[in-house]
Amino acid sequence: MELTPMMQQYHQAKARYPDAILFFQLGDFYETFFEDAELVARELDIVLTQRDGHPMAGVPVRRADVYLQRLLRRGYKVALCQQVERPGKGKGLLERRVVRVLTPGTVLEEEALDPSQDVYLAALVSEGGKVGVAWAEAASGEFYAAQVDLPELPHLLAGISVQEWLLPAEAPAPLELPGPKTTRPLSEFSATRLRGRFPGSLPQAELAARAAGAIVAYLEETVGDLHHLRPPVWRDATGAMVLDPFTQRSLELIAPLRPEGKLTLLSVLDRTKTPMGRRLLRRWLLSPLRDRAQIEARLDAVEALIQGARWEPLGRLLSRVCDLPRLLGRVGTGRLRPMNLVALRRTLQTLPEIQKELPEDSALLSSVLQALEVGPQGLAQEIDRALVDDPPPEPGEGGLIRPGYSPELDRLRGEAARLKEDIAALEEKERAKTGIPTLKVGYNRVLGYYLELTKAHVHKVPPHWRRRQSLAGGERYTTPELSSLAEDLLQVEGEICALEERIFQELCSRVGEALPALARVGEALATVDVLRSLAEVAHRNGYSRPRFTDRPCIRIRDGRHPVVERTVEFVPNDLFMDEGVNLAVVTGPNMAGKSVFLRQVALIALLAQVGSFVPAKEAELPVLDRIYARVGASDALAGGLSTFMAEMKEAAQILSGATDRSLVILDELGRGTSTHDGLALAWAIARHLAENIRCKTLFATHYRELARLAERVRGVINLHMAVREWKGEVIFLHRVQPGVAEQSYGVEVARLAQLPPKVLAEARRMLEELEKSVPIAQGHGQQLPLFGPEDHPVVAALRGINPEKLTPLEALELLFQLKEKAG
C-alpha cells in the first residue's frame, strides 16, 4: 500500500529511534502507531483505534506528562516528535522533528520526577578487573565519577539511586544490574568526549573518564545541550562506609522489609524541609562516612543547631526555599517560566535570613555560610525589580514586568492606556451623536472592539457603521474610527508583550550566568537542611552525641532502636564489647527482642558515622569500615537461589569482606538447613569471625549450643534476653542480660499466636516427654554436649520448627511425624 506523506514522515522519524516509543504530534494529540500503539494502549490503558488500517493510540498533548511519567516509570523510552511549524492556510505536510528523547535516567520534567529521590543515569565500563563508573542527574546537572576494582563495585553502586544504565554494546555488564539498560557502541565510551566538554580538572582514572564521556554523549543525544551539567566530581570509593544492598534491606534504612511496614530509618530521621535536603539525607544514610574528622564536623554542626534550638527558626526559613538544583536544570535547558523566577526570587531573598540564623561555632556551617554569602550577587534584587509579585504563567502574555523597570515599556503602556481611554471616550461621543442610550463599547477575542446596541435602536445607526454580528437582543458594529483605534491598540499591545518577553529572556540569561554560584547555594542549602533535620530529630527523640575511640570497643548505654521505639514502649539496653571481646552470642525465646537488639546496635553505629546523634544515653564506638547485617533464613532474598544457598552466599561475602574494623550482625544464621548442618556452620562461621577476622560480631541464635563458643574461644561473650514466667505465662522483659537463655518457650509463643488449644496441649505433652527422655541441658553453667545425645532426631526436628509459621494442620501433621520418630 502506498504510504501517505505523513506516514512516510512517521517512518523516517521512527527509524532513527527504534528503541523508543515514538510520540508523533498530530495537532492536539501525540499519536503512536503500529506496535508502539499496541504497547501504549496496553500500558496506559487507553483506546486502540485505527488510521488507514494501522493500529493507532494517542494522548492529548496537554496531558501528555502524566502518560509519559507512567511509561518512564516502567522503564520505556519515549521520543517526542513535534510539529515544529505552525499550521497555516494552504500548508501541506507540516515539518516534524524529534525534539527530545525521554528516558528513565534522563528526565528533566518535574512532573515526571520524584522530588525525594535522585534520578541518576549511570555508565559503566570495565577492563582488566577494574570498572569506571559515572553517574549524573540531568535534572540538576550533578555529575560524579569513580573507578573501583570489580569486587568493590556492588558497594559503590549500593549508595546510588540509578534509574537507567548505560553500557557498552560489545561487553556484557560486569554484574547483574536492576532496572532499564541502554547500550551504546564502545567507541562512545571515550574520554575525549568528556575532555571536549570539560577541559581542565577531570578524573585521572581513564575508565572513569570514559564512563563520564559516555554520559556526556548520551545526554547530548537525548536531552540536547545541558548548560547546567557540572564537571564530574571525583568520588573516592574508599571514603564511605560500605553497606551492601542486603544490609540496607535488613536494617530497613530506606524501605521496610515487609510491604505492610511503614516506618524506616529514613522516615524517622526525615524532618527536612526541602526536596534537595530529602535527597541528600537519603544519600547520607546510604553512605555513612569513614573519616573521623568529617564525622565530627557534622556532629559539631548538629550540636550547634540543637543549642538554643536554632533548628526551629531555620526550619521555618528553609520551608520557603525552592528545589534549587532541579530549577537549575530548567535554566540549563531554557525552560524557565515566570513562576520559576518567583520561586528563585523567594529563595534568594530568604538567604540573608538563613545566614543570620546559622551558628558560627561549627566549621561545616561556616562553610555553608560562605557559600550562601558569596551566592549570586544582586540577582534577587534584579529579579525583584523586574518581575511583578504574581506573574502570569507564561511570558509574552503581558503583565509580567513591573512599572518603572523599563522606560520603553512604560511608554508603550502609557500609549496603550491612552488608546483605551480614547475608545472609552468614543462610546460617549457616539452615544451623544446617535442618541442611542444603550450604546456600549465591548470587546471579545473574535471581533476585537465593537459598538453594541439593542435591536430597538437599529434604525438610528448611521450608514457608515459596519455590522459585524447579530445577536438575539442586539447588534454589533464597528466604525472606521473605532477600528483604527483598535488596530493601534493591538499593535501597541503586541509590542508590549514582545518587549516583556525580551526582558524575561534577559533575566533568564542573568540566571544562566549565575549557574555555578546557584549550584553551590543549592548544595549549601541541602546541607543545612539535613543537619537541621538531624538536630531536630536528636532534640525531639532524646538522642545523644556519640563518641569515637581509636580502640576496638563498643560501649552503648541505654541504647534504643530508633524506629521500633516510635511504636512501642521501649526498654533500653546496654552493650559493652571491650577490646578483646569480639563476638556476642545472643540467645532468648522467640519474640524476646533479639532481632531488635542486634539491629539497634547496627543502627546506632551507622547513625554515628552519618554524623547524627544516636538513640542512647551514651555511645562510644570505633570508626567502622563496614557494617554487614543479615536476617536469617525466613527471608529468602535472592531470586533463583534456595533459602539456604542464599544464606551461605551471604555468609561467604561477609567472611571475605569483613575486617577487624567491621561490625557484623548475624540473625539466626544457619536456620535454613538440618539442625546439625545449621549448627555446625553457625559454629564455624562465628568462630572464624571471632578468632580470625576479629570484627565485632553479634550473633542471635536459637542454638543454645553456640553459647559454648565462649568456653573455647577467647573474646566470646554470651548474652540473652530476659523473660519471666508469671502465672504460667511468659512475660517478655526485652532486657539484655549476660549468660545463656534457659528455655525456648516456643510453645508459649505459639499459644500467643493462637494455635488451637488442642494442638498446644499435645505439643506441651510432647515437649515434656522429650525433655524427660532426652535431658536438655539447662543453664549455661552446665556442660552442653555440642553434638551429644541431646540431638535425638525428635529434638532436632523440634528445633527446626518455627511455630509462628505453622498452620494448625501442619502442626498436627508434625506431631504425628514426631511421634513416629520417637518410636
Ligand SMILES: Nc1ncnc2c1ncn2[C@@H]1O[C@H](COP(=O)(O)OP(=O)(O)OP(=O)(O)O)[C@@H](O)[C@H]1O
Ligand atoms: N527493647 C525492647 N523494648 C520494647 N519492646 C521490644 C524490645 N525489643 C523487642 N521488642 C518487641 O518485641 C518484638 C519481637 O522482637 P524481636 O523480633 O527482636 O524478637 P526475636 O527475639 O528476634 O524473636 P524470634 O526469635 O522469633 O526472631 C518486637 O517486634 C518489639 O515489638
Ligand SMILES: [Mg+2]
Ligand atoms: Mg528474630
